[in-house]
Amino acid sequence: MPITLNRHSSIPLYRQLVNALREDIVSGALAANYKLPPERELAERLGVNRATVLQAYQQLKSEGLIASHVGRGTFVCASDERQGTAPPWQILFSDYSNRFTYHDIAAADQAQQAPDAIDFATGSQNPADIPDDLLRNVSIRAFESADFQSTQESPIEGFPQLRELLADHMTQRGVRCDADNVMVLSGAEQGLDLCVRAFVNPGDCVLVEQSTFFPALQAFRSADARVIGVPIDEQGMRTDLLDGYCKRFHPKLIFTIPTFQNPSGATMPLRRRRELVETAMRYQCLVIEDDPYGELCYSKRSAGTIGAGGFMDVGGGGVTGGIAGASSSPRRPRELTPLKGMENAGYVIYLSTFSKTVTPGLRTGWLVADSHVIARIAALRRMIDQHTSSSSQLICMELLSNGRIGRHIERLCEIYGHRRDLMLDAMRRYAPDGMHWSTPMGGYYLWARLPDGLRAARLLDDARHAGVTFMPGDMFAVDEDDSSHIRLNFVRPDSQLIEPGVKLLCGTIAEAVQGASGHSSER
Amino acid sequence: MPITLNRHSSIPLYRQLVNALREDIVSGALAANYKLPPERELAERLGVNRATVLQAYQQLKSEGLIASHVGRGTFVCASDERQGTAPPWQILFSDYSNRFTYHDIAAADQAQQAPDAIDFATGSQNPADIPDDLLRNVSIRAFESADFQSTQESPIEGFPQLRELLADHMTQRGVRCDADNVMVLSGAEQGLDLCVRAFVNPGDCVLVEQSTFFPALQAFRSADARVIGVPIDEQGMRTDLLDGYCKRFHPKLIFTIPTFQNPSGATMPLRRRRELVETAMRYQCLVIEDDPYGELCYSKRSAGTIGAGGFMDVGGGGVTGGIAGASSSPRRPRELTPLKGMENAGYVIYLSTFSKTVTPGLRTGWLVADSHVIARIAALRRMIDQHTSSSSQLICMELLSNGRIGRHIERLCEIYGHRRDLMLDAMRRYAPDGMHWSTPMGGYYLWARLPDGLRAARLLDDARHAGVTFMPGDMFAVDEDDSSHIRLNFVRPDSQLIEPGVKLLCGTIAEAVQGASGHSSER
Structure with missing residues (x-):
């Protein structure tokens, strides 16, 4: 043997x-x-x-x-x-499919499966915030006027009219592009999968934020890529380290969520965005910019234990009402310009979705990229799923027409900004000493560091027992376990449950601190 | 150099x-x-x-x-x-994506892009046959009663109610199964892609019919599989050779379209179906049964130069009105029992779709398989596209309810059976000597062998010039070019264009025969 x-x-x-x-x-x-x-x-x-x-x-x-x-x-x-x-x-199962690390998924499921607990764990909207009437109206409107015979087959890239609408939408958000540079996707995650298939060879290096969206880690690892985490701080990826990482690892891709990052809630300031794009271009490395949360921008808050990057406002006045995606003169902080808006050479591939702003059920996202990328991905998709469901596309066209989606997102930003404030207030009130947290300027997540010595995964059981649930940082960590952080989704629970939820959570943490110090003094 | x-x-x-x-x-x-x-x-x-x-x-x-x-x-x-x-x-592009052989696709596009020609080439329905009113009605009905908040996220496998309806549908078609064995897909092609990802390692052998659906070839080759073609005749795959192929090549998968095969139109008789399933089980080899056309079964015809396998009718009487997919007592030939209906151990993975019977725009298909397969594919899909568009699923639920789809398919079978007859009549009338063709009992395609010495790809230019187009056999060939066959889609053109189209085509062929003999006599 x-x-x-x-x-x-x-x-x-x-x-x-x-x-x-x-x-x-x-x-x-x-x-x-x-x-x-x-x-x-x-x-x-x-x-x-x-x-x-x-x-x-x-x-x-x-x-x-x-x-x-x-x-x-x-x-x-x-x-x-x-x-x-x-x-x-x-x-019979392939090595590729064996590389899917089921235990991570099971851990995520476990965090989310606590039906009676106050849910800060799940990474999606509160079902009550899905715009039921809006969706019903636009759907019926879409199908009353639909000509199924001419829409029987969408081009692989999506219906031209929807691509136009998305190009307008992106141009208003600071990414000047033509319909030709837009591809309709069945969700942003599909875009990630397609990029992996189009670009990643086994052994290729991919740089990511040290804590990141775990299906992205999964997608890269399943392709046998070498995934390297770049350190992050409260301003997102440490782009000052990026040149060194590129020099050493020769990455083919950098995957980043520059705005309201998942899980850290951090937003990269303009200077870092520039540095990231310039470094990537210098090393001929593509950038995948994942931007599911970018439109969910709330009003400024100065509080928080860890100071956030500080936004520079543009267009006069503070950022008061969130970003009006479809308004003609958006007041948006310059800091939020997508990376894709900062280069024309084709290095950045931009991904976004309606899943976080409207509903994940539509399974519709989009990609903005160089025509080479669109052509290659279309060639792959032709053999995979052809195109995104025509019915979803028809609904999205109606959603994007007449400023409907802009008004919806504006409303959402008011609600979510309020919930963010409720959570920050409650954290300030109840958090035990030694706990630190970010002040997210948008998105879904507050990222909190536990008092020294506490482990997030272990805390989860106690918290669920107490009636509240969160996502342990381990879920998102690239290299080693990040057991010191927890992710709290402040948009998920009903507003009136946020304060009691934080109170329960902080109570559990305080008890664990006492238990730990009691335990260590016993030793 | x-x-x-x-x-x-x-x-x-x-x-x-x-x-x-x-x-x-x-x-x-x-x-x-x-x-x-x-x-x-x-x-x-x-x-x-x-x-x-x-x-x-x-x-x-x-x-x-x-x-x-x-x-x-x-x-x-x-x-x-x-x-x-x-x-x-x-x-930057990956080796995987470089393996997509673009020229094949370009050739297919070329065959299809002849806007003024009579179209026997394109592998989809005539847009005029898309049931516009039915789709509008079921869509509006689906969305009037939809609760978007509770349908915001479908389970990965699909909505339970749709899986139930599909399980009933399959049980009526001879595949006894539970909802648990059904997964909703974004088209049958996605199922193929997912099976490749779940099962195929580089170097694994996959057996296919010697001429087959070319995106399947593409999917296997992109995964670096070794694809081996098993000879076919007018009764489909030569299962008598299968034991030898399995012994020699140790395939991991057999991919087959047993009913109204694409491109040959052939249907495997019951004996061959049994032999295929038994051989696969003996060699512990999985079978992917692709069945997009199985419900499009037309009345019996005895004519044709090459005799077809001959159907054994079940339930008394000929196959007269097509298969009523949703009728309670379907009269269907025993020959058409899906492979999946012939084993319980889990070796067969069944794929089908609404693309060929309703509209490809829905991007909705389904898979019937062992729970191990469903679980593995769900784990992959969780990182790819989560689930099929909720809106498409809602529409399909309405389509499958109250026998709607059965009535629609029955109507379609009458129209398509008539077009098949028109094409057979015209072939008999106009085909030059030395030409042979199948008598398809259902599906979309007539498969014809050109007179000796003619090459399909070369003929295509002349035919398009004459005003008619077809798909050259080369497109579907696994190993070597099959330049002697052409595929004619008889459901695609308007009925009144079939006879003139065949006349133009046969005229072109006759001229080419004369040209070839003239040319050879000149030499």
């Missing part, structure tokens, strides 16, 4: 071991009833951690290739024991 | 040439301003068609790597000519 493991491979050691043993078993090189070495012994022989061998054996057991008998050891199963009528799923 | 092309590779010769030249240019082996050999000369040197070299040069020009100067020849561009401020796209 000579086995050679390659420490420099991107394939984890335990999977290399699984593959080697599986091949030996399936080929018959290891006969039925062959007794495998004990885990510890094999680990020593291969010079690996015992956990690696343990994990490999467990995988092979789940495939029915080996079995352990208590007190006797681990044996190769006879092939007739293996052959049931069911397909051998574990052997 | 030593270049070696591999005639046995699945990569087209022109792309091999592009890759070799690109590498030489980028590496500097071919210096700036190097004069490339004229197309004819290089073609002779390599022993390939001149068109191959032409296509390769064109591709390199579009990449900015070479340029032609009239009267002087073709030269390698200096690298500073290539370096603008634009990103170096050709270097």
Whole structure:
């Protein structure tokens, strides 16, 4: 049983071991009833951690290739024991799909599944904020006048009229573009998946914010990319470090959420935006700008334990009423200019969606990019899902017409800005010493650092027990666990539940602090 | 400039040439301003068609790597000519996306882009057959009663009510299944893409019908699978050869369109279906059953130069009115039982869609499979597009309710069966000697073999010039070009254009036959 493991491979050691043993078993090189070495012994022989061998054996057991008998050891199963009528799923699934780390998803689900708790965890809107009447009206209007025969097949890039409307919408937001540069997507996440397929080779390096949207991490890792986290602070990605990261890692892509970042709520100021785009261009590295929250901009607040970057207002007057996406003269802070609005060469690929501002059910997002990107992605999509549902596209056209969506988002910003304030007030009132948090200027999330020594994941159980739930920072961390932060969605709960929710949460944290100090003084 | 092309590779010769030249240019082996050999000369040197070299040069020009100067020849561009401020796209695109063979798509587009010609080429419905009123009614009905707040997010697998309706629909079609075994897709093609991602590792073998739906070939090849074509005849895949193919190639997947196959129109009889499923199970190989046309079953015809498999009717009486998908006691030939209805172990993954029976614009299809498959694909989709558009799902629920879709398909079968008969009659009347064709019992396509010596791709230009268009068999061929067959979509044109279209086509073929014999007698 000579086995050679390659420490420099991107394939984890335990999977290399699984593959080697599986091949030996399936080929018959290891006969039925062959007794495998004990885990510890094999680990020593291969010079690996015992956990690696343990994990490999467990995988092979789940495939029915080996079995352990208590007190006797681990044996190769006879092939007739293996052959049931069911397909051998574990052997049939692709390596690619095996790279999807299910446990992260399970952890997210667990945080969200607490039906009676006050929900600061889930990353979507409160269903009550979905504009039911607006959607019903625009949908019926869209279908009353629809000509299904001429809309039977949308171009892959989307209906020209919708692309026009989106190009106008983006131009008003500071990204001058033509309809040709816009592609309609089935959600912004699809855009991410398509970019990965269009650009990422196994082993390519992708830079991301050190804590980020975890499906993005998943998308890059599933493509066997090397994902490197760039440190962040309250002004988002540390672009002063970016040149060094580019020099060292030669990234092909930088993935960033520059505005109201998920999970940190941070917004990159103009200077950092410039630095990011210039660095990317210098290293011929593409930038994927994910911007699901950019339009949800609330009025200025000066409070907060950690001072936010500070907005520079443009157009006179403070940012008072949120961004009017469809208004003709938007008053928006210059700081919020999308990266895509700062270059024309084609390095930035911009993604956005209606999921955070209208409803995720539409599954409609869009991409703004160079024509090379659009053409390549269209060629891929032709073999995948052709185009975004015509019915969703017809509804979105109505939504974008006559300033409807602008008025809706304006209303939403008032409600959400108020909830943000409620949460900040409650945090100031109830947070125990040693806790720090950001002052988000928009978006969904407040990012809080726990008092020293507390672990977010462990706290979650107590919090759920107390009746409140949040997302532990670990979920978003690239490299190592970030157990010191928690993400609180302040738009999700009903307004009147925010103060009691924060009170419960902070009470739980305070108890944990006392428990920890009590525990440590006992030692 | 030593270049070696591999005639046995699945990569087209022109792309091999592009890759070799690109590498030489980028590496500097071919210096700036190097004069490339004229197309004819290089073609002779390599022993390939001149068109191959032409296509390769064109591709390199579009990449900015070479340029032609009239009267002087073709030269390698200096690298500073290539370096603008634009990103170096050709270097940035992934190998995966480079594997998408654009020229095939261009060929398909070319066949379809003949606005004034009678269209037997395009693989979709006649827009006039899209049920405009039905779609408007069900859409408005769906949205009048829709509760957008509770339907803001569909489960990944689809709304439970739609999965129920689809499970009923499938059970009536001979596939007993629960809602749990059904997943709503954004088109059947997405199901194919997801299956590739869930199951195919680079180098895995996939068996397909020797001529097949070309996006499927594309999906498998993009995943670097080894795609092997199993011979077909007028009864579909030669399942008698399948054991040998499985023994030799150890396929992970068999992809098949058993009913009204695209492009051959062939339908596998029950015996072959059994043989396929049994062989797959014996070799622990999954089967993807693509069934977009299965419900479009027309009345029996005995005519045709090549005799079709011959249907065994079930339930008494001939197959007279098409399949009533939603009727309670469908009269359907036993031959049409989907493969998925013939096994319970989980080996068959069934895909279908509303694109061919209602409209492709809905982008809604479905998958019936073992719970392991559903779970794995849901985990992937969670990171891709979450779920199929809620609005499309709501519309499909209404379509499937109250037997609406059954009545619509029944009507469609009458129209399409009539068009099939018109085409068969016209073929019998006008086809020149030496031409053979199938008698499709359903679906969209008639598959015809040209008289000896004619090449479909070459004929296409003449036919378009004459005012009629078709899809050359080359488009669908796995291994080698199939230049002897053409695919005719008989449902696409208006009924009154079928006879004149066939007349024009057969006239063109007859002329080509004469031209060929004249040409050969001249030699």
